[in-house]
Amino acid sequence: MSHVAPEQLAPWTEEQVQQHLAAGRLVEGLQHMSPKYLEGMRRILTVSADTEFVSAPSYLRAAQHAPALNNFGSAMSIIQDELAHAHIGYRLLGDLGVDMDELVYERPAGSFKYPYAFDVPLNSWVELVCANALYDQAGFVLLSDVYQSSTFGPWKRALAKVDKEETFHLRHGRTWLRKLCKDPDGKAEVQAAIDWMFILTLEWFGLPDSLKQHSEQLDYGFKGKSNDELRQWWMAEVVPFMDEIGIQVPAHHAIERDVYEIDCPFPAAFDEEKREWLLDEGPITWDEVIARWRARGPMNAEYVRTLQRGYQTTSLRK
Template structure:
């Protein structure tokens, strides 16, 4: 149980002292920490079956081995985050194996099935870039010591995943018909990753993660950091994206209606319907996507089979 007052915690943070144990945090700090750690853990976990589903379409045995190495990394990252949650009183086994699929907190993008090698490598280039953006910010800025130290390994491995995606996108773009195949992926995956960073700052409800220094940057700042490197990659490969740099605003802007309705069945943005509210986006997120039950089921299947056999 937490044993520190808000004033004591504030003084600790102002003195640049890391929070190391539960008795050095308040109830609110712990609640905010569990919330963001859960998103991180769930995202790493679901990425493994999501990537495996697409890795089966690898063009060579060497490509498959690289994809399997990434999947192994993601499982390790999930274990790290769930282990940190366990230190905060979360029952890891129940959290991983007994939660209903719809209760997991990963980004909606991972509820969409990855069904080709092209979709896998674009996911590495887009989704893992988002992961590096988020976790890199936490690694540099977090006030929670155990997470900061754990992220040394995670940050290096996620960089490999990103490079894997970039290398393969460049390779595929040189193939006959390759750019068109990549464009088909980018058309639905780009905006899903822009969404990844969550509500705009003016709509964000939970401010504790920033005020406590659990993370260092706001959602919109992180979104801009992602765009800063994702947009040049797409421009280099001559892939059409609905984003560009705006000199007047000194930031990247989205050049299509956003947020927008998404046709999950056909992997298509219904931009012709115009922009929607973030409340409507949140409704879609809460309903989860078409691969949610299948992918979480894959992650939980072995445990359930062992329980039935016992």
């Protein structure tokens, strides 16, 4: 990727950055960054923007099965929001010395960085609203944490709007799940979708804290909570809701310790063609999970090709 090296843009030392943050000040631009801070901020912004960007074709695929035109319109509104959220992240990356055209439109599909869950196709309206309830809840948890804790001022301010829009997305999913679960057939469809989507979303929050590689996300205040804390936050929102609508999930609240415990092998092997978890085989290592993430899933190339097609076929291309 053609972008300016952090060492050429970020003038501060680590000590200067830490003193700035310790004084309770926000980082407002490159002038307040060290190369390490800049590199870390580029990393987290890329993951956030890529996730929002790729969610659009994923949701569009399922929105074709909307039961009515007004339902399709609601889905398109969500997709429009996701693209706008992606633009925020990419625009900030442009301000941080990254070549936006190359990042968004010329990068190979396998180089995009987003949760593996979006590489697994959503094939129905039921699966779309399940994704709104699970995936968008994960997005809300992650971005709310950034909004509350981020030391990077431009992103923090932009997320005030994003936070409210993600609330609409997950509310859309929950409203539909309550409606569907009143009917036995609808409830069965929801259960079938949740069976594979719940564990995929557990993975969304990344490696357990004991294996986390990039400590600067917490050290620099890019976010406020660790991966395990964010996973707990997500389960605290999702598990009680699933109990409310009568959907079974492999997790429960351990009241005596006030934590949510996962009731199945985790991490586990996943059959992406059948969209099934091979739980009978027991847990696997996180190295095996990372290998699956890096290989990307069945929809990766198609979704990125869809997003890049207009640029590749018009005079916008350099």
